[in-house]
Amino acid sequence: MHLRFADLNDPGCKECLELAEHASHAVDFQKTGTPVKFQDIPRLKKQPKPDFLSREGRDPTGENFYNSKKLLGHLFRRVPLEHWTPDEWDGVDSPSNGEVIEHALRGVGLYGLGLPALERPLEELHKEMQYLLDEYCDQLTAIGRVHTLSRNKDIPVSEAELVSGTLMANWSDHHRRREAVNAMNLQVSINFRLVMPEPCLILSRHMNSSVLCGLKCE
Amino acid sequence: MRVREADHQQDEDEDDTLDDYDYDEEDFYRENRLITEHFKRAWAAWYVAEETLREYPASYGPQSFGFIALGRMLELIKAAKQLL
Numbered sequence: 001m002h003l004r005f006a007d008l009n010d011p012g013c014k015e016c017l018e019l020a021e022h023a024s025h026a027v028d029f030q031k032t033g034t035p036v037k038f039q040d041i042p043r044l045k046k047q048p049k050p051d052f053l054s055r056e057g058r059d060p061t062g063e064n065f066y067n068s069k070k071l072l073g074h075l076f077r078r079v080p081l082e083h084w085t086p087d088e089w090d091g092v093d094s095p096s097n098g099e100v101i102e103h104a105l106r107g108v109g110l111y112g113l114g115l116p117a118l119e120r121p122l123e124e125l126h127k128e129m130q131y132l133l134d135e136y137c138d139q140l141t142a143i144g145r146v147h148t149l150s151r152n153k154d155i156p157v158s159e160a161e162l163v164s165g166t167l168m169a170n171w172s173d174h175h176r177r178r179e180a181v182n183a184m185n186l187q188v189s190i191n192f193r194l195v196m197p198e199p200c201l202i203l204s205r206h207m208n209s210s211v212l213c214g215l216k217c218e
Numbered sequence: 219m220r221v222r223e224a225d226h227q228q229d230e231d232e233d234d235t236l237d238d239y240d241y242d243e244e245d246f247y248r249e250n251r252l253i254t255e256h257f258k259r260a261w262a263a264w265y266v267a268e269e270t271l272r273e274y275p276a277s278y279g280p281q282s283f284g285f286i287a288l289g290r291m292l293e294l295i296k297a298a299k300q301l302l
Contacts, residue, residue, distance in 0.1 A: 091275065091276055092275060093275060094268065094271040094272050094275050095271065095275060095281060096267075096268065096271050096281055096284055098268040098271065098272075098284070101288065102268075105291070108295055110295070113295065113298040113299060113302065114250050114253075114254060114298060114301075115253070115254060115257050115294070115295065115298055116254055116257060116258050116261070118261060120265065121258070121261065121262035121265055121266075125258065125259065125262045126262060126265070126266060128262075129259070129262045129263045129265070129266040130266050132263065133263070133266050133267060133270065133279070133280060133283050136279055136283050137277070137278060137279030137280065137283070138279075140278065140279045140282070141278050141279065144278070156278065159278055159279065159281055159282055160281075162282070163282040163285070192286065
């Protein structure tokens with residue numbers, strides 16, 4: 001409210017000073033025992049707000065907002081907004097473009113580095129990794145379902161959102177959004193550790209030991 | 219007498235140098251084996267993720283699993299390069 005009055009008039013205007021006084025009284029409530037009367041607080045009812053106060057997902061150029069002439073308005077409008085969306089995946093081919101990656105890996109010269117050739121893994125290792133993948137997918141799906149914004153709880157948050165640590169949906173409550181993203185990130189990082197545990201072998205005198213930690217070391 | 223002592227000292231120094239060299243070489247091979255072993259595992263993980271994606275392109279999880287494995291492989295390639 002203070003920002004709105006200050007934007008319409010001036011930070012030293014009568015309403016702003018009144019608000020500051022009421023805020024001061026409210027802070028002293030525990031000492032004085034006298035609450036602030038809400039009806040005494042100056043308000044702006046049904047008037048458009050300055051555009052920099054538009055919340056996420058709202059159109060700041062709509063009729064409920066006006067272009068603020070103050071510095072905050074200028075700064076707000078200077079933030080570039082690009083509505084870019086990637087090409088939609090066809091849903092048929094593998095989305096990872098694995099052949100390109102494999103080709104690039106073969107070009108590294110693994111043999112010269114003393115690394116093994118890129119062949120089909122031995123059956124036992126293949127089975128182990130398949131088990132690990134299944135476990136990882138189950139955990140990730142469970143996390144995705146917990147954080148879904150859909151009414152249907154069987155539709156999880158997308159894998160890309162989980163891994164990148166962001167939610168694309170519009171939330172009006174920033175605080176709740178931040179809490180949700182933090183909780184999601186924590187759970188995903190725990191799941192990552194299932195695949196990539198802490199360094200288990202520290203040998204190196206030549207390199208950082210974290211480089212040596214491998215996938216699911218025994 | 220002094221010459222003998224000096225020779226003896228020189229032999230000891232050479233032994234120490236040889237021990238250091240053996241230790242370094244042993245260490246190098248041990249680290250190399252370790253990197254190779256981890257690389258095999260990371261490659262197997264990526265391989266399995268790709269297999270799943272080819273069969274079920276819309277499946278939930280293999281993409282990020284493959285990314286983690288790929289990241290590990292790249293780290294290990296870097297480590298192998300540093301070792302040389």
